[in-house]
Amino acid sequence: MDESTTRIPADAALERPAPAAAWPPRVPRSAHDARIGVRVVDALDAAARLLEWDLWEGDDGEHEDTVALVEVARSVVAERIRAGADLERAHLVALCDLLVTLEDLRRELRDNEVDERLRALTGVQAGLGRLRGIASVSTILDLAPQEVCRSCGFDRAILFRVQNSQLIAEAVHWENDPDGAATLLQVARENPADLTHMLLETEMIRRRIPMLVADAKGDPRVHRTIADAADTHSYVAAPIMPEGRVIGFLHADRYLQQRDVDEFDREMLWAFAEGFGYAFERTVLTERMRAQRDQVRSMVQSTEQLMNELCDTEIAVSHVEGEDSAGVGRAAAMLASGPSRLDQLLTRREVEVIKLMAAGETNAGIASRLVISEGTVKSHAKHILRKLRAANRAEAVSRYLRISALGDQQ
Known part of the structure; x- marks a missing residue:
């Protein structure tokens, strides 16, 4: 006054x-x-x-x-x-x-x-306490205008964010009129305000203070399109600045009560905006930490899966090394002369296949290297396992390498 x-x-x-x-x-x-x-x-x-x-x-x-x-x-x-x-x-x-x-x-x-x-x-404080328990950024933005009205006694509230020197409407709450809120939000989003030197919010960014607009109909500093769509006579606005940098604004009025806002309303909105800035920053950090946690968890799971596969392979090789020594001895004795006896046991093509298997080639890779079909590769692999008395490819490769090593020692 x-x-x-x-x-x-x-x-x-x-x-x-x-x-x-x-x-x-x-x-x-x-x-x-x-x-x-x-x-x-x-x-x-x-x-x-x-x-x-x-x-x-x-x-x-x-x-x-x-x-x-x-x-x-x-x-x-x-x-x-x-x-x-x-x-x-x-x-x-x-x-x-x-x-x-x-x-x-x-x-x-x-x-x-x-x-x-x-x-x-x-x-x-009660309203901010309810917002602090929210872990989703999109949810806290949607609920902020509702909590402004609930905790400060306003009828309508709009949350704006500052992006690329523009004022972008993020959420609107209109007591007992969700259709009106949706319409106002649509109009505000379709008509973003440029933060020029003539705009009220630009002054708030510069001065870091809340403001009271006593005559929204005649004040040249307001965004005319949004003010006309809201049909507001007076409103209060406060910047959201958790770390000293203005990232958004809250606007509120007492439209349904048919009375103008005053300095007390401005102070209450300012108190809410200050607390909301910290609550929002906390939610952003929480969401980022959750995303990083999920990423780390995914990496750990992938690493665990890889380790399990390596361990399974090691167990298979150990099983081959610990099986009946007499059987291995018979196979070794049968192939005691090394590669020449291996050539007698396996065909030339089967030797080529087992060598590529030992080199880590897949069936498709072996087929491409030898210019044969994958079905033919599978048939050769089946004969190799039977002739080397192996239960699987890893065991066949292990026996091939041991027999080859014996031949080299002779």
Whole structure:
């Protein structure tokens, strides 16, 4: 509130205030708040009568800061008492009683204001606590506007992200109107705002502060397309900057309540935006760590599978080395003369096949090297296993290499 709506000069006429119910409240009023409002109006009416004022000075009788009005009235009454040496006793007593009443009201309003802020901050903390438990970036972005309304008492909220010097709408919440929210989100996404020097958000990026737009219809700094689509009269906006760099914005208003936002709304949104920035950063880090964990887990599984395959091969070779020595001895004795006896046991083509098998070639590779079909390779491999008394290819290769080694030693 500017100074003109709170200053009450002693020699000026005062404009009579509107009923308390018409005063724009900062947050939804409780029954206790309404009772205080009635008492404030009664006290200000009494001040007007005792000080012989005809009108209350103000803006069409609407005052947002009740505490300031009571404070000004209390100051004026106190000054009149100090300067009222010629006042009648009854009038002076009435002024003194009024001063006590105004002082009590001022103290009660201050206490009530502190309680309001504590309740609001408690709600903000509760909302942020619910968001901190979310592990998905897309989910926390979708739910942020809803939590803004739930914890701060707004009717609508929009979450924007800053990307390539543009303001991109990410999520919208509109109390009890999901269709309206979807329409507004579509309009905002189809009309991203360029962060030029004329835009309100550009100033917030530069100054790192939240702002209150009191006249969204006439303020040239707002994004006109989005403001017209939302049909908002006033709103508050706060930057999201977890590490000092602005990464997005939250906008909110009280559209359904049909009242303008005030400084208290701006402070609450600012508190939420600050906490949300850290919650969002935590979620981003958690999601990245989860992705890295899954990647490491996949690598470990692949390594484990490879190790299992190597171990299985080693076990097969060990089985060959530990089998009946008499059988191996007979095979070795039968092929004691080395490669010449191997040539007698296996055909020339089978020798070529077993050599390529020992070199690690697959059936397809052997077929390509020898210019034969894979079926022929399989047939040769079957004969080789039978002739070398091997159970599988690995065992046949092992026996071939041992027999070849014996031939080299001779």
